[in-house]
Amino acid sequence: xxxxxxxxxxxxxxxxxxxxxxxxxxxxxxxxxxxxxxxxxxxxxxxxxxxxxxxxxxxxxxxxxxxxxxxxxxxxxxxxxxxxxxxxxxxxxxxxxxxxxxxxxxxxxxxxxxxxxxxxxxxxxxxxxxxxxxxxxxxxxxxxxxxxxxxxxxxxxxxxxxxxxxxxxxxxxxxxxxxxxxxxxxxxxxxxxxxxxxxxxxxxxxxxxxxxxxxxxxxxxxxxxxxxxxxxxxxxxxxxxxxxxxxxxxxxxxxxxxxxxxxxxxxx
Amino acid sequence: xxxxxxxxxxxxxxxxxxxxxxxxxxxxxxxxxxxxxxxxxxxxxxxxxxxxxxxxxxxxxxxxxxxxxxxxxxxxxxxxxxxxxxxxxxxxxxxxxxxxxxxxxxxxxxxxxxxxxxxxxxxxxxxxxxxxxxxxxxxxxxxxxxxxxxxxxxxxxxxxxxxxxxxxxxxxxxxxxxxxxxxxxxxxxxxxxxxxxxxxxxxxxxxxxxxxxxxxxxxxxxxxxxxxxxxxxxxxxxxxxxxxxxxxx
Ligand SMILES: Nc1ncnc2c1ncn2[C@@H]1O[C@H](COP(=O)(O)OP(=O)(O)OP(=O)(O)O)[C@@H](O)[C@H]1O
Ligand SMILES: [Mg+2]
Numbered sequence: 001x002x003x004x005x006x007x008x009x010x011x012x013x014x015x016x017x018x019x020x021x022x023x024x025x026x027x028x029x030x031x032x033x034x035x036x037x038x039x040x041x042x043x044x045x046x047x048x049x050x051x052x053x054x055x056x057x058x059x060x061x062x063x064x065x066x067x068x069x070x071x072x073x074x075x076x077x078x079x080x081x082x083x084x085x086x087x088x089x090x091x092x093x094x095x096x097x098x099x100x101x102x103x104x105x106x107x108x109x110x111x112x113x114x115x116x117x118x119x120x121x122x123x124x125x126x127x128x129x130x131x132x133x134x135x136x137x138x139x140x141x142x143x144x145x146x147x148x149x150x151x152x153x154x155x156x157x158x159x160x161x162x163x164x165x166x167x168x169x170x171x172x173x174x175x176x177x178x179x180x181x182x183x184x185x186x187x188x189x190x191x192x193x194x195x196x197x198x199x200x201x202x203x204x205x206x207x208x209x210x211x212x213x214x215x216x217x218x219x220x221x222x223x224x225x226x227x228x229x230x231x232x233x234x235x236x237x238x239x240x241x242x243x244x245x246x247x248x249x250x251x252x253x254x255x256x257x258x259x260x261x262x263x264x265x266x267x268x
Numbered sequence: 269x270x271x272x273x274x275x276x277x278x279x280x281x282x283x284x285x286x287x288x289x290x291x292x293x294x295x296x297x298x299x300x301x302x303x304x305x306x307x308x309x310x311x312x313x314x315x316x317x318x319x320x321x322x323x324x325x326x327x328x329x330x331x332x333x334x335x336x337x338x339x340x341x342x343x344x345x346x347x348x349x350x351x352x353x354x355x356x357x358x359x360x361x362x363x364x365x366x367x368x369x370x371x372x373x374x375x376x377x378x379x380x381x382x383x384x385x386x387x388x389x390x391x392x393x394x395x396x397x398x399x400x401x402x403x404x405x406x407x408x409x410x411x412x413x414x415x416x417x418x419x420x421x422x423x424x425x426x427x428x429x430x431x432x433x434x435x436x437x438x439x440x441x442x443x444x445x446x447x448x449x450x451x452x453x454x455x456x457x458x459x460x461x462x463x464x465x466x467x468x469x470x471x472x473x474x475x476x477x478x479x480x481x482x483x484x485x486x487x488x489x490x491x492x493x494x495x496x497x498x499x500x501x502x503x504x505x506x507x508x509x510x511x512x513x514x515x516x517x
Contacts, residue, residue: 072386096392110387114375124391 010245013229014207016049022081023048023181023213024069029078031064038064040237041078046181051207051214053228055221055248057259060234062217063107066183069215070104071095083180100128103174103212107185109166111158117169118154121145125176144172147209148202164195171202175210182206182214188223200226221260233259282474289394290401299398303406307368311414318363319418322355323347323425331433340434341444347426348445352453356419358505361464364411365497369468372403373493376476377486385477400477404469411465412458419457452516460508464501471497 024046031039038061046052056062067073068080071087080087085098111120121141125132132140145151148168158166167187174182187203188196200223206212216227224231225245232242235255241248249260327347334340376399379385388395427441436444472493479485 067386070390072389099390100392102390104387104390106383106387108382110383112384112387113378113382123388123393127392 011051011204011226011228013244014049014051016211017229018048021048022046023083024215025079025081026069027079027081029065029068029075029080031061031068031073031075037237039068039075042234042237042239044232044239046213046215048213049207049211051203051216051227051229053216053218053224053231054234055218055224055231055259056234057219061237062219062234063185065234066104066185066215066217070102070183071099096128100124100177101180103171103177103179103182105167105171105174105182105184105187107189109158109163109170111161111166111169111173113158116155116157117145117150117161120158120169121173121176124173128177140176144175147175147205148172162195164191164199167191167199168202171206175206178210179212182210182212184214184216184218186218186220187216188218188220193222196220196223197226199223203227278478279474282477283470285396286401286404286470289397290405294397296398296402299402300405303402304410307364307403307406307410308413311364311367311410312417314363314367315360315414315418316421318359319356319421320425320428322359322418323351323422323427324429325425326350326355326422327426327429331429343430343434344426344436344441344444345448347430348423348449349453351422351426352419352449352457356422357415357457357461357464358501360411360415360418360461361468361501362498364407364414364465365468365471365494365501368407369472369493369497370490372407372469372472373476373479374486374490376400376403376473377479377489378483380477380479381481381483381485396477400473403473404466407465407469407472408462409465411468412461415457415461415464452512456508456512456516460504463504463508467500467504468493468497471500 022045024044026042026044028041028043029039030037030041042065044052044065054062054065064073068075069082069087071080071082071090074088082098083101085094087095087098090098111117112123115123118141121144122137125137125140141154142151145154148171150165150168150172153161153165153169158169161169171182171184171187182203184203187199191199203214203216204227207214214227216223218224228245230242231245231248233240233248233256240253241251241256249256251257327343330346330350331340331343334342334346376385379399385395385399388398423442423445426445427436427438430436430441431438475489475492475496479489
């Protein structure tokens with residue numbers, strides 16, 4: 001039970017947050033697929049060393065938002081600045097350089113299922129830095145595996161891992177490049193509460209030891225509460241509330257209340 | 269109808285992108301070689317087996333009709349023509365469509381729906397080059413090699429049957445067999461198998477890379493890859509045969 005209570009304590013905003021330094025800045029971002037408007041003009045600043053949680057229901061456009069930040073999707077309107085560069089204006093080379101500073105943990109972990117864990121972890125490293133020696137690569141792999149506590153899985157295939165282990169390896173694969181920004185798409189989706197708790201702790205450890213800023217997309221309130229320095233609620237294509245966890249849920253807005261109650265009921 | 273033209277346009281775009289990315293560096297040498305190996309070595313056993321059986325059975329079945337005219341001595345050259353001109357490229361292409369085409373469709377389809385393709389993209393890798401170009405190049409180059417190989421194995425099958433019946437020696441069998449085979453036959457064999465190979469790789473990659481979300485999409489991509497490429501292979505066979513017979517023979 002200790003883990004659960006720990007998870008329900010609020011995270012204190014990280015002391016290192018630098019409010020003068022926005023590593024991610026979105027202005028008036030709109031995105032539609034055909035007639036369906038997913039994002040209707042969102043503004044977002046993520047500051048250095050800050051973990052921002054974006055909460056929203058399934059289908060509210062959370063993944064779309066995070067993919068726009070990584071440059072995987074282009075917004076129809078608005079600007080996206082990451083680490084000072086406007087994504088849209090970058091050429092292939094510059095975009096690659098920028099992406100090597102962004103770690104993307106995918107909703108489905110997205111491990112390459114044709115490769116074993118070692119090859120999965122090496123992939124971003126050898127693709128980005130072609131001049132590394134075998135030893136440097138091996139050391140980097142061992143280091144990130146140790147950081148996520150899964151050293152023993154190095155020669156296994158992704159299909160042999162549990163959902164929680166896959167999530168960790170997915171995170172390790174992004175850590176290997178020492179990113180400045182982490183983007184987590186539903187890090188705890190589909191995991192049991194105890195495993196979720198471990199992932200939440202890992203997210204905070206990463207923030208601490210890798211000095212990352214992060215956007216954490218989730219619909220899991222425990223995750224929001226324990227990893228977010230700031231929480232934002234996304235609904236109907238707009239950010240309807242933001243602030244600390246308490247501030248966000250101290251609201252009579254039925255959309256917020258419904259979300260809270262729903263989560264609460266499914267949790268007990 | 270609108271959907272049909274949209275599809276044609278998407279195929280056109282995919283094709284243009286393929287040629288662009290295939291010729292513009294950087295090249296993914298390692299992955300291309302890897303795919304050569306995947307397509308080639310892994311198909312060797314089944315190509316050997318079917319090639320041998322095709323040659324053997326076809327000879328066996330043709331023997332009785334030729335025997336009516338007392339013309340069994342034509343068997344070697346007749347079989348060579350049948351195998352080199354029609355059977356080897358067609359049978360190879362159909363087998364590779366079933367084995368490799370479906371595999372490509374399923375593999376890329378599942379990579380697509382589980383976001384592995386996007387994961388590559390954020391890892392400084394052009395997934396189109398890495399996955400699509402390498403696979404299409406591999407099928408385009410390897411199917412001609414496999415078809416040529418199957419032609420030889422098929423002839424071996426034919427020889428075994430002829431030897432068992434007429435005791436023709438190995439050298440005289442192959443001398444008779446290749447009398448009727450011209451340079452044009454060999455060239456056409458290579459070119460048309462390359463066309464089939466391209467078709468298989470392209471259909472597999474197009475369907476896999478564009479798989480819709482969800483696991484159903486993966487199965488559908490694999491299935492479409494096979495059905496579409498087999499259909500196209502027959503259409504191409506007909507066109508090529510018509511062209512060759514009108515202009516080259
Ligand atoms: N590439 C795309 N093409 C068309 N529609 C898309 C695309 N990507 C997302 N959508 C649509 O945009 C909407 C928002 O999708 P998104 O994946 O961002 O939801 P989400 O908030 O991440 O939900 P979940 O919690 O289920 O992951 C959905 O209705 C989805 O169908
Ligand atoms: Mg999502």
